[in-house]
Amino acid sequence: MSDKVLVVEKKLKSDFRYFLLAIWKELALPDPTPLQYDIGKYLQHGPKRCIIEAFRGVGKSWITSAFVVWLLYRNPQLKIMVVSASKDRADQFSTFTKRLINTVPWLAHLSAGNEQRNSLHAFDVGPAQPDHSPSVKSVGITGQLTGSRADVIIADDVEVVNNSQTQTAREYLATLVKEFDAILKPLPTSRIIFLGTPQCEMSLYNELPKRGYECRIWPALFPSDEQVMAYAGKLAPFILEHPQYEHGSTTDPKRFSNEDLQERLLSYGKAGFALQFMLDTSLSDADKYPLKFSDLLIMSIPFQKGPTELVHTFDKDYGLGELPNMGLAGDRYFSPFYVAKELVDYQMRAMSIDPSGRGKDETAYAVGYMLNGNIFVPEASGLIGGYGPEVLESLAKIAKKHQVNEIIIEDNFGDGMFEALLKPVLSRVYPCSTLGQRQHIQKEKRIIDTLEPVMMQHRLAIDPRVVVSDYETTKSNPAYSLFYQMSRVTAEKGALGHDDRLDALAILVKYFQDMLEQDSHGAEQNRKDELLMNELQDFIDHAQGETGQNLYRNSWMADGLQPAWHKA
Structure with a gap:
């Protein structure tokens, strides 16, 4: 072996x-970018337990496959295990690693022999x-981990949407690792070595540092001074x-331009972009x-009639831990x-619809019943x-099905087209009045201003079947979930990539707001007073054997008042 070859090998x-x-040259790929080199440097020199958080598309899995090779x-005697959220994802990592060995000529000596696995x-x-x-084994995080041994464990995207949506799922994932x-x-x-992009604000990658892991973050854009503080010392020095x-x-101009990232920001919404590209999970x-x-x-919402009064509590004994919870840390249903x-009988029944335009998003709807200042929501979902x-x-x-009195339709983008198309169908299936509604206030602010006071006064009751159905119908894309949208909406414009189901609920609540001015306790007391007076009146009627005119006459006489007809 020549001295030149030895120098190169060294x-x-x-x-x-x-x-x-x-490796990149052998694959005819563009040279690694400075940011990719920095990730590679950290892979080599990072601590025993580390987390690499880098934005989507940066190539962290490819870089780490090369690192495994x-x-x-x-050291060919090393044993390396690759773990991902699914077996298929882990196999993709090991397959690419194996292909590197078999493709690069000067790595041919690493190819498996006839008697080897x-x-x-x-x-x-x-x-x-x-x-x-x-030498290399791939396994899903829920697969057969017990009994395996490894010198190096690569946890590549063990946190994904499906195993981090709910608190129960997050706790289970934290136990598995x-x-x-x-x-x-x-x-x-x-x-x-963990590789990943956080999928929620309560990401596993926020919990691992408490177990002795060092976290290093490479966001897609250079952060502001305020954002730097939110990263709490986890930003890569390279940034x-x-x-x-x-x-x-x-931060990586050779691969992602400012224009490209701005397009992704519009597509993901600010909250989604903050997670997927800025790796920002702060809730400061x-x-x-x-x-x-x-x-x-x-609570279960009865169809025919509703309870006259509800009382809210934060008592943990009334917590509903069995329901799928897509909320933020510490938030729960009661x-x-x-x-x-x-x-x-309910005082009013209504349905709101937020049309999807030309099928771009869901056509979202919400159904509500009104009684004594409380809004009861037995159904809310979306249709493609x-x-x-x-x-x-x-x-x-x-x-x-819900015998609604009126349907409220947002018509900002259709100029009433959806309402016009729905009316003939209604006349055939269920004749019902409709009301087109235009919105002129920034959507996020309008939604919050409408829902926040009603929720804080505990006047919004939702059937648990709505929670379960919403979770089941949006498993593959939680951004469409009513409760995901509810827990993550902010006053910033474009905060959510999708807000259709939440907007439909806000439209419904807005429709009921005039009636919400009633105090539910006051309304209930007035009703009881009215029932009591009726009972007293019945008693007087029975005791005196008098009705109508004579009763009023006796009552007024008792007060020293006599109407004109009495004098006659």
């Missing part, structure tokens, strides 16, 4: 960034000595010390998310402390299909 083994560049290039989910490298554990410590070999060189640091500009402002689940009343046993006949038919049937 460089490749001593600095992962040289190895990364060489580099580790085996330096050589599957997509578990394979050996050529120089590896016989062992119970393969504890198993890593039982798998890791007790060696000074052993490591656990803070970059010579071209300019708040709001791209208590008023940032004003709508709280804990202010709702969760059932009422008191529900009046007496049921009376825009102005399609199936959607119109379904909405008409829902209106009939």
Whole structure:
């Protein structure tokens, strides 16, 4: 082997960034960007337990696959386990790692021999000595972890939307990753490396530092001074010390332009962009998310008649932990402390619709009943299909099912078209009056201003079936969920990528607001007073045997008043 080859090999083994560049050239990829090199440097020199948070599309999984090959290039006896949220995702990582070995000519010696394991989910490298554990193994986070052993564990996107939507799911995921410590070999060189993008404000990656992990963050845009404080010392020095640091500009200009990221901001909404591209999970402002689940009343909504009075409580004994909870940390649902046993007819029934325009989003709807200042929501959801006949038919049937008195339709973008299309269907299925409504206030502010006071006064009751159905119908994309939208709406314009279901609920509540001026306790007391007076009147009628004119005459005489007809 020539001295030149030895020098090159020494460089490749001593600095992962040289190895990364060489691999990228073999794959005919553009040279790694400065930000990608910085991630590579941290992979090599980071602590035993570390978390790499980088924005979507930066290539952290590809870089780490190359890092796994580099580790085996330096020491073929290492055992590496790759864990992802799903088995399929973990297999993709190991498959790419295996392809690197088989594609790059100067890595051919690492290819598995005839007698070695050589599957997509578990394979050996050529120089590896016989062992119970393969050189590289891939497994899903809910798969068979017990009994495995590894020198290095790569946890690649173990947190995804489906396993982080609810508090129960987050707690389960946090428990699963504890198993890593039982798998890791007790060696000074052993490591656990998490790669990921936070999927919610209560991300697992916020909890791991409490277990001794160091977190390093590479956002897509250079943050403001206020944002820097929110990262609490987790920002990569590369970001803070970059010579071209300019708040709001791209941190990786060779791959993502400012214009590209602005388009993604509009697509994701501010809250989604903050998570997926800025890796910002801070909740420093208590008023940032004003709508709280804990202010709702969760109860079965009767169809024919409703309870005359409800009393809210924050008592933990009334907490509903069994319901899927997509809210923020510490927020939870509560059932009422008191529900009046007496049921009376609802004063009003209404349905609101937020059309999807031309099918771009959902056509969202909410149904509500009004009684004594309280709003009862037995159904709220969304339908895909825009102005399609199936959607119109379904909405008409829902209106009939709940016997609504009026349907309120937002017509900001359709100039009344949706209402015009719905009317003939209603006349056939369920004749009902409609009301078109135009909005002129910024949507987010209008939603908050409408819902926050009603919720804080505990006047909004929602059937638990709405919570469950909403979760089930939006599992694949929680951004469409009513309760996800409710818990994450802020006063900032464009705070949510989707807000249709929440907007439909706000339209419904706004319609009822005039009636909400009644005090529910006062209305109930007035009703009781009226019943008492009626009973007294019946008693007087029975005792005196008098009705109509004579009763009024006696009453007025008792007060020393006599009408003109009495004198006659």
